Amino acid sequence: MIETSFLVDYLSTYPEKIGEWWRADKKKRLSHFGPALIRNALDKRDGYTSGERTRIYHLISELASHASYLGISVMTTTGPDNMAQVGPFFDDEKLASWLGEMALRLSVAAMRMPNPSGRDINLVMAQAHYLEVCQKWWWKYRGVKPQAVP
């Protein structure tokens, strides 16, 4: 999710790269549009120098995507005894973390979906409504207007 949202953010920022991206073979895609390159380009665009995008990307990858001992011990355990669970389970802290992170990442990706010509009135209205909801949330929980988050 986070990788896709970074890519959407990147391609929306640099629309001239979209054609190059979808025409690229695997070798070119990895060398020109690899996750690290995308993150660095977005950091450069936003003036971030701490590599925060990379830190978050690696953290989420380690916890959720990759088969790591840390990920297993954090994501499959719950309760006061921190017992590993077989199958799905309820954990209010994990639910809150997931939901907060999802709102943060998805809200930006959705905001980057373009409507360049503005001819599609339904899309304009949908995007205007979304922007309003999104701005309220960002002001309330992030204290800023919607922006690219590292």
Next chain:
Amino acid sequence: MRFVNGSANTATGTWDELNRFHRAQLRSLGKLVDNRDQERFFVEYFKLIDFLALAAVAALACAALVRNRSVWLFVAGILVAIWGAMRITGWPEIALEPKLIDVATDNLTSLHKHEEQLRARSLAVIEADAGLSDHWNLVAEAMSAIYAFSHDHPHESEDELTLQYLGIRSMRLVRRSNSHCRGTIRRRSTSFAT
């Protein structure tokens, strides 16, 4: 799907490779199926012979009773017939020991029920908390916005179509990105008809 040039060739090549792989898998599976059919035929064949033998034993027992007035031979014959019938039909093992495949599919069903219970519990927690409700509402609104762009909006260029694909991918990722709240997402997204 687009895939008309550039990545089209790559994509087509990849699909061809995958198809070749799966065809090979199916071919080897086909041999297995054939072998199983043969095995099934022999099992049924011998079962039929066993039934005929049992019928003969029962007939002999009846004949022993009628001709020689030998009750014990009759009883012994009937007992042998009952025992043989039980062995052939598998009873009572079928009733006492459920088949492994039934147990496995039952587990899938109970897993689904458990997910539904977790979904209800997650929803209750989200609804009871103002902050979580706000987050949840934003996720839902974001999905609606992505859907409006990816599904409802007629694309005006190849580049826009590319971003629509990424929007579709985002929708799918949201749905599968979690386990404890998956039910909620799935239920929500069913309204996004394709």
